[in-house]
Amino acid sequence: MKERTKLLLIVGIFLGAYFLPIGSSRVQQALLEGLFLLRSYARDHVLLCLVPAFFIAGAIGEFVSQGAVLKYLGSSAKRTVAYSVASVSGAILAVCSCTVLPLFASIYKRGAGLGPAIAFLYSGPAINVLAIILTARVLGLQLGIARAVGAVAFAVIIGLIMAVLFRREDQERLANGIDPFAAQAGLRERLRKGWQDSAFLAVMVGILVFANWGSPNREVGLFAAIWRIHWHLTIGLVVVLGYMIVRWYDREELGGWVQATWVFAKQILPLLFGGVLVAGWLMGRPGHDAGLIPAVWVSAAVGGNSLWANLFASVSGAFMYFATLTEVPILQTLIGAGMGQGPALTLLLAGPALSLPNMLVINSYLGPKKTFTYVSLVMVMATITGMAYGALAG
Numbered sequence: 001m002k003e004r005t006k007l008l009l010i011v012g013i014f015l016g017a018y019f020l021p022i023g024s025s026r027v028q029q030a031l032l033e034g035l036f037l038l039r040s041y042a043r044d045h046v047l048l049c050l051v052p053a054f055f056i057a058g059a060i061g062e063f064v065s066q067g068a069v070l071k072y073l074g075s076s077a078k079r080t081v082a083y084s085v086a087s088v089s090g091a092i093l094a095v096c097s098c099t100v101l102p103l104f105a106s107i108y109k110r111g112a113g114l115g116p117a118i119a120f121l122y123s124g125p126a127i128n129v130l131a132i133i134l135t136a137r138v139l140g141l142q143l144g145i146a147r148a149v150g151a152v153a154f155a156v157i158i159g160l161i162m163a164v165l166f167r168r169e170d171q172e173r174l175a176n177g178i179d180p181f182a183a184q185a186g187l188r189e190r191l192r193k194g195w196q197d198s199a200f201l202a203v204m205v206g207i208l209v210f211a212n213w214g215s216p217n218r219e220v221g222l223f224a225a226i227w228r229i230h231w232h233l234t235i236g237l238v239v240v241l242g243y244m245i246v247r248w249y250d251r252e253e254l255g256g257w258v259q260a261t262w263v264f265a266k267q268i269l270p271l272l273f274g275g276v277l278v279a280g281w282l283m284g285r286p287g288h289d290a291g292l293i294p295a296v297w298v299s300a301a302v303g304g305n306s307l308w309a310n311l312f313a314s315v316s317g318a319f320m321y322f323a324t325l326t327e328v329p330i331l332q333t334l335i336g337a338g339m340g341q342g343p344a345l346t347l348l349l350a351g352p353a354l355s356l357p358n359m360l361v362i363n364s365y366l367g368p369k370k371t372f373t374y375v376s377l378v379m380v381m382a383t384i385t386g387m388a389y390g391a392l393a394g
Contacts, residue, residue, distance in 0.1 A: 029290040037280030049099040052208040057106035058261030075113035086119035097358040100124030102264045114170040115163025123155040126353040210234045275357025279321045305342040305390030313343035314379045317351030342390020350382035
């Protein structure tokens with residue numbers, strides 16, 4: 001760093017500290033909102049969402065062979081297979097934009113092509129089956145169908161565009177990649193059948209899904225029935241997982257699994273916590289108008305179906321943090337305050353899939369250029385789709 005740059009940095013920090021508007025009640029409350037959101041995130045999402053996701057990511061890295069990842073998600077796999085697997089795998093998880101990150105990082109590091117990995121990254125929070133059903137029930141069938149169709153199309157189209165734009169870089173990454181677990185793979189295959197590793201991962205995914213099963217808004221139906229027994233299902237799967245750990249895996253393998261899990265946790269958690277804190281400062285907690293950006297500004301900016309309204313919905317949604325399923329009641333409030341149908345769909349397509357913490361972590365794995373391209377594609381496509389839907393919806 002040049003001396004002039006250092007001087008400018010010091011002067012900038014000094015001026016920021018000197019003129020910090022700490023006396024403003026809005027600023028004071030915004031600082032508290034960041035801490036409230038961080039506490040809420042730690043209480044509601046770390047133990048039941050992120051911790052299982054980290055262990056699943058570690059298991060993928062430790063027990064899933066690179067050949068299996070390349071077969072279904074690699075750049076040489078059939079596109080119909082790769083993008084179908086990526087989309088379906090993400091859809092069944094019902095995770096938020098942050099919980100999906102260690103899973104994305106794991107399959108990407110194990111050799112998944114950039115396109116299918118991006119499709120998985122988007123589909124996890126965006127093609128959340130529970131959220132789409134809730135959208136249809138609360139916000140209307142038309143908007144629910146539009147969200148489902150748009151999210152599936154986005155996952156595939158954005159993945160394909162990313163694969164084309166960065167094809168050469170991705171081929172170099174895969175060509176230079178080394179499977180650090182290749183030495184153990186042959187031994188594991190002799191000691192344990194392939195379906196056992198698949199069952200091990202499936203049980204952990206089941207724990208993640210059922211432990212976070214959202215409360216339905218009706219007393220009857222399949223989702224309500226599962227809700228009533230979701231803790232019984234979770235505990236049962238934990239018991240099954242314990243049996244698998246004791247009977248199928250030796251101490252060395254389990255140590256490798258824990259180590260792989262720790263690698264993902266220490267890389268991702270600091271960025272997530274920092275991003276959640278900043279998101280809270282800017283936008284406040286969902287349902288609390290106490291961030292630096294007043295909610296009335298957002299409501300006023302997303303009325304009608306103009307380019308500005310859809311673009312604002314896309315950008316603001318992309319930087320906000322939405323916990324799983326919280327986007328629906330937030331949108332219900334905004335629509336009641338005058339939000340147009342087009343911007344509503346725009347926010348549904350951009351908001352759950354992105355957040356400031358999400359972007360920070362993606363950047364650590366893909367770099368600024370790929371991260372900027374991915375985020376821009378989501379925002380631009382969401383804006384265009386919202387405008388088209390708003391025009392059709394009237």
